[in-house]
Amino acid sequence: MGTESEENPADSIDSFQPSPEEIEHWMQKAFDVAKEALKNGEVPVGCLMVYNNEVLGRGRNEVNETKNATRHAEMVALDQVLQWCQQENRDSKGVFKETVLYVTVEPCIMCAGALRLLHIPLVVYGCGNERFGGCGSVLNVPADQLPRTGAPFKFISGFKSEEAVELLKSFYKQENPNAPKPKTRKD
């Protein structure tokens, strides 16, 4: 990094390092969303977008109801943040730069691209996703050299991954081919 300034992206990322308690708290809530999804026969993936200790987005997969295969939990939650910004008359760019994503399963390649494009600084996820994972499993979109695709972001993986895998496994029993293939990661 170059000279220090208030806009140094490294500084802003570091200030979004949540405490273990915060991670525990928000991930638990993300799991609640995933369990809700499972009850409704949806892929058990849940996520939260947390800005300034406030939940601005709460997403689960909406592929089936919209017939749009891109309506992953993360995309749904990102839209909610955008809506909030519109209602509150806030600049979404500034808000996204200080928003952490908590999600039970590793974001796919598409969602990782979207998170980059919106300058999300940090992602905390549960289990890996061998089938589509864009944060280390199939590709590493947040770290790759993509100067025209937003900004790189950090991610913390393997949080409560066993629980996330269990959720997906119980969904697998219904043999849905659209579900992400789980992978336990402890790193």
Next chain:
Amino acid sequence: MEPRCKRRKASECETLPWDVSPVLSDEQSQDTVLLEAYAAPIINKKETSRLVKELASVYPLPGVQHIKRVRACKDSGSLHPLEVIVCLVRDVQPTNDSTELSISTLLPSKRVDSRGLGEPFLVKIPAHPPLTRPQFEQASKHWPTSFHEDKRVTVALKGQLFTADQKVKMHKFMMAAVTAAKAGRLLGLDAVGAVIVDPQSERILATGHDCRGGTNPLHHAVMVCIDLVAQGQGGGAYTFNRYPNCRFSALTSSPHQSSGVISPSVDLDQAEQSCVPYICTGYDLYVTREPCVMCAMALVHSRISRVFYGATSEDGALGTKYKIHVQKDLNHHFEVAEMKPLPAETIRLLSS
């Protein structure tokens, strides 16, 4: 890849200003990678089959099964018409500098009877099986290999995958994407346009342009089109009413369609089997600019069949930075072709 136009007749180029070249995987487009091996002349031809058998048991050449063990000697005036691969250099212990390379240092005498073999020499052989005809021709210059030709790729590389008639249609669809891009630009948006087409009916199902200037920074032209197709199927997550050039055609009931609506729990395989339109299965996308990584993966999720793009882009994910369409581990792959020249030039060509 060199422009195909040069090889085509000039008259054809004038009427069809597109050069369609496939975006192949790295494995298909890379130059021949070479591997060092020891070969030896077969002095006594009658020993050939025995030697090959014994060599194969001692040095089975794992990972290079495409290599033909024996080759006819290039030099026709040679006393030894055949040469055989003894082993890969990586298969043997590095020898002492003082000891000369000889057949006895390479072969354990108990398991290979080296009668009939001459003294070994170093050769370079192709490390990977050739996947395309150009790769096969390149590889064969070093050492003969087997080749399972994918005829479709050969034809595509010759620029002959599409008939003139098909190219006229492709031109029409790409121009529809260009028109959408221009409409977007008139609204002060990024000039990127796209259409999704059902190649069976030759109908445009969705037309869209980049809408990031609006409320959603993720509304790239491809994402817009994917949602418009969903809207045409009775779903969708957005409205693009503000943009008259972002539109869809509602599905007219087809003979295959029973109720016109798929139940929310229907899964992809069932949908595919029952011929009910499901997301972008079987459809083609024409887009003026190479999609980014988000859009490219959205196309995988949407089960697109083929993608044609105009200009490449710096962070493009269908050839430039990634090749998402042939990415290993992903459960859906699709074909991608670049349509050159760039849309801007085309507009000029066609309007002049």
